[in-house]
Amino acid sequence: MNTASRLMIALGLLFATTGGLGRASKAEAQDVQITGPLAGAPAVRHMRIYRDGRFQLQPTLGFTINDEFARSMMAGLQAGYHFTDWLGIQAFFNYATFSLDTDLTDQIGKRGQSTENNRLSLPTAKGFKDQIGRINYLAGLQATFIPLRGKLAMFQALFVDTDFYLFGGVAFAGVTERADVTGAAADQCTQRGLYGTPTGRTFCENTQGKEASRMAIAPTFGVGLSMYFTDYMALTLEYRAFPFKYNTSGTDEGGRAKNRSLDDSGTFPDGRITEADRTFQFNQMFSLGLAFYLPVKSDLTE
Amino acid sequence: MTKSRIVAWLALAVCSQLSGLAFAQDMSFDLEETESAGAAAEKKPDGEEPAAVDGSVEGSAEGNLIGDLAADTSGGAQKTDDGGPKPTEVSEEIYAVQQVYALRKNRVELLPSFGFSLNDPYVSHATAGVGLNYWITNVLAIGANMNWYQGLDAESDLNFHVRRSTRLAIRPTEYQFGASLNFTYVPFYGKFAMFNRYIFQWDAYLVGGVGVMHTRPLAVVDPEFRKFDFTYKVSIGNPGVGFRVFLSKWLTVFAELRAYPYLEKLENLRVALGPDRKNSKLWLDDSSTLVTNVVASVGMTVYFPFGFDYKLPK
Numbered sequence: 001m002n003t004a005s006r007l008m009i010a011l012g013l014l015f016a017t018t019g020g021l022g023r024a025s026k027a028e029a030q031d032v033q034i035t036g037p038l039a040g041a042p043a044v045r046h047m048r049i050y051r052d053g054r055f056q057l058q059p060t061l062g063f064t065i066n067d068e069f070a071r072s073m074m075a076g077l078q079a080g081y082h083f084t085d086w087l088g089i090q091a092f093f094n095y096a097t098f099s100l101d102t103d104l105t106d107q108i109g110k111r112g113q114s115t116e117n118n119r120l121s122l123p124t125a126k127g128f129k130d131q132i133g134r135i136n137y138l139a140g141l142q143a144t145f146i147p148l149r150g151k152l153a154m155f156q157a158l159f160v161d162t163d164f165y166l167f168g169g170v171a172f173a174g175v176t177e178r179a180d181v182t183g184a185a186a187d188q189c190t191q192r193g194l195y196g197t198p199t200g201r202t203f204c205e206n207t208q209g210k211e212a213s214r215m216a217i218a219p220t221f222g223v224g225l226s227m228y229f230t231d232y233m234a235l236t237l238e239y240r241a242f243p244f245k246y247n248t249s250g251t252d253e254g255g256r257a258k259n260r261s262l263d264d265s266g267t268f269p270d271g272r273i274t275e276a277d278r279t280f281q282f283n284q285m286f287s288l289g290l291a292f293y294l295p296v297k298s299d300l301t302e
Numbered sequence: 303m304t305k306s307r308i309v310a311w312l313a314l315a316v317c318s319q320l321s322g323l324a325f326a327q328d329m330s331f332d333l334e335e336t337e338s339a340g341a342a343a344e345k346k347p348d349g350e351e352p353a354a355v356d357g358s359v360e361g362s363a364e365g366n367l368i369g370d371l372a373a374d375t376s377g378g379a380q381k382t383d384d385g386g387p388k389p390t391e392v393s394e395e396i397y398a399v400q401q402v403y404a405l406r407k408n409r410v411e412l413l414p415s416f417g418f419s420l421n422d423p424y425v426s427h428a429t430a431g432v433g434l435n436y437w438i439t440n441v442l443a444i445g446a447n448m449n450w451y452q453g454l455d456a457e458s459d460l461n462f463h464v465r466r467s468t469r470l471a472i473r474p475t476e477y478q479f480g481a482s483l484n485f486t487y488v489p490f491y492g493k494f495a496m497f498n499r500y501i502f503q504w505d506a507y508l509v510g511g512v513g514v515m516h517t518r519p520l521a522v523v524d525p526e527f528r529k530f531d532f533t534y535k536v537s538i539g540n541p542g543v544g545f546r547v548f549l550s551k552w553l554t555v556f557a558e559l560r561a562y563p564y565l566e567k568l569e570n571l572r573v574a575l576g577p578d579r580k581n582s583k584l585w586l587d588d589s590s591t592l593v594t595n596v597v598a599s600v601g602m603t604v605y606f607p608f609g610f611d612y613k614l615p616k
Contacts, residue, residue: 044495068423068460086497104423104464113469121467128468148502150494164494251467279459 044149048161049299050228051082051146057294058236062094062287068248069105069132072096074285076138086146090167093139094287101129120181120189120269121251123205130209131250133177135283138242140220142169152227161228171220171242173283178250179210181273190271207273208250218244218283232296236289245278253277403503404551405610406437413556415601417449420559421594424461425474425520428454429597433484441488449597451477465522473568474520475593478532480562482513482540503548510541515562515595519569519586528569528585537564537595546603551610554603562597565590 058078064071075097080090105128112125122128148164185207187194194200224238247253254270254277270276413433418426428451435445461472491505514534521528542560549555567586574584 047495066420066423108464108468108470111470115469118467118469122469125468147496148494149496150504151492152490249463249467251463253463253467279463 045302047149047301048228048231049085049301050161050163050226050231050234050293051088052085052299054082054298055294056080056082056088056090056291058289058291060092060094060236060238060287060289062238062240062285064135064283064285066282066284067102068281070099070101070134070248072099072135072285074138074287076287078289078291080144082144085149088144088146090142090144090169091140092142093137094285095137096135099134101132105129105132116195118251118269119195119204120186120271120273121249123189123208127205127208128250131178133175133246133248133250136174136176136213138171138173138220138285140169140171140242142167142220163226163228165224165226166221167224168219168221171218173216173218173242173244174213175216175246176211176213177247177278178273179207179212180275181207186272190269216244216246218242226291231298232293234291234293236287236291238287238289239284240287241282241284243280243282245280247273247275247277247279248281251277253279404548404605405612406440406443406605409437409610410606411435411437411443411445412604412606413447413601415556415558415599417558417597417599417601419595420598421596422474424458424472425476426456426458427451427477427595427597428456429477429599430454431599431601435484435486443484443486445484445486446482447484448479448481449599450479452479471522471571473522473571475517475566475568476520476532477595478516478518480513480515480537480595482511482537482562484509484511484540505546507544507546508542509544509558509560510539513537513540513562515564517564517566519566521569521585523569523571524573524579524585527579528582530569530585535564535566537562539563552605552608554605555600556603557598557600559596559598562595564593564595566593567591 056079058080060074060076060078062074062076064074073096074094076092076094078090078092080088082088108122108128109125112122112128114122114124144165144167146163146165150162150164152160152162181189185203188200189195189204189207191200195204220240220242222238222240224236226234226236228234250273252269252271252273254272254274411434413431413435415431415433417429417431419429429449431447431449433445433447435443437443455476457474461474464470464472486507486509488505488507491503494502494504496502513536515537516532516534518530518532521530540560540562542558544556544558544560546554546556567590570585570587572584573579574581578584
């Protein structure tokens with residue numbers, strides 16, 4: 001074999017070897033594919049980590065729902081920190097910027113009837129709106145759990161990163177209720193002889209507008225949806241429940257026997273406006289928020 | 303010289319062909335091969351090849367394809383790069399576009415549910431419901447549903463308190479049942495990832511139709527004399543929205559919000575004196591009131607048949 005032939009053979013072998021190496025390289029890649037190209041991979045690649053290690057500041061606008069007599073419009077602020085992408089803590093404060101009476105309140109104001117049997121509950125129909133309970137503020141601490149991440153397609157055109165979250169914690173609700181009416185003041189309303197006098201009538205009617213404020217402690221929980229329009233900003237829709245007892249109507253509800261017989265809590269009416277007249281309310285609110293995350297740059301998963 | 307050249311060219315040709323064979327093998331996405339590979343991989347120790355099992359076609363056909371493929375394999379892919387015995391002749395099927403998770407066309411859907419009314423503060427109307435849909439396409443269905451209310455409703459405390467404390471009569475309505483013929487349309491569908499590990503398929507749907515409500519007013523103004531029978535009222539539109547999450551290809555859970563508007567004649571606030579008090583024609587209002595029964599419900603969906611065939615290959 002001369003040099004040229006040897007060179008040809010060498011080239012052939014080199015090409016073959018190179019091909020083999022190339023093939024080996026392919027095989028390496030294929031090895032990865034053999035175990036599944038998605039094996040060991042996360043369910044989502046290049047997912048933006050919006051919450052992990054970031055602070056959240058979120059102004060909100062909300063309103064209470066399913067209220068019996070008055071609903072509150074709430075302006076609020078939430079601040080929190082997320083330890084992971086699925087867990088965080090937050091503090092929140094919502095202030096009732098104004099209150100809207102329900103249709104039922106209006107109807108009672110127009111058509112309610114005050115008789116000797118319900119005079120303490122309703123001294124005057126017109127003044128009913130002054131005696132109803134209202135929520136003034138809602139503050140609290142909560143833990144937020146974010147189990148679901150995904151995308152939302154709107155009309156096949158607008159795609160936004162989305163997460164769904166649950167939260168729970170403790171809430172402090174500031175409420176205004178009708179002030180207690182006991183003793184002589186209650187007697188002016190409940191005893192015909194006293195109410196029949198101008199002084200007694202005025203005394204009774206004056207109890208209608210007197211308010212007392214307190215803070216109620218309640219559990220709070222709810223769900224929410226965040227839609228991330230940028231790295232650092234999300235629109236949030238949130239439902240919150242915060243059940244506690246308060247006297248929404250300002251009426252005398254003590255003595256709950258519906259057939260008006262004696263029961264454990266006494267007769268109806270018991271002739272006083274006290275904390276015994278508070279009824280359990282499953283208070284709820286819906287809010288819209290704009291969440292800002294700091295630092296403004298989010299991370300990506302592999 | 304010539305002979306040597308021939309040998310060299312032959313060597314070159316053979317090597318080239320070997321390379322070609324290897325490429326063809328690399329690109330083989332044969333189904334049987336993959337399935338056998340999955341079976342073979344099952345025999346291997348844990349951590350060596352688990353993904354081949356999870357990623358097998360057979361496994362994905364039974365459950366969540368992407369979730370299965372994405373299952374944590376403790377770095378199995380890394381280990382193969384580190385040397386050691388390499389599996390051979392096995393390939394995974396990868397598709398540029400995954401198939402729709404669950405086809406619905408020509409399937410029947412059974413929907414048992416439980417719900418409650420949202421917008422009646424005076425009477426709580428709980429309901430047990432059932433629905434049946436036939437899917438004409440993957441996104442459009444026709445069907446019917448029925449909600450049973452009687453025996454599950456309860457007067458709220460608010461009603462009692464208002465009546466007692468303000469002497470105002472609130473005229474409630476009792477529902478016995480409601481039934482509706484429906485169209486269901488699915489405009490949105492997608493996936494949610496849980497902890498970047500599990501993937502849930504979901505869709506959102508719109509529903510509407512026409513039906514009846516079988517209701518009657520409850521006598522509160524003059525209950526001593528007045529008694530009302532259930533009568534049918536037509537409910538039109540019955541718009542609703544729902545959200546459905548697939549647990550498997552034939553089982554889902556859903557939440558739905560739906561309104562059933564209808565016209566009801568409520569009890570007459572005026573009580574006639576004398577013999578007319580017993581005249582049932584005077585017991586109801588002259589005009590009708592629009593009542594909208596808004597029901598929030600949760601339930602399950604079972605699809606029949608349980609299995610289905612994809613029309614087109616992957």
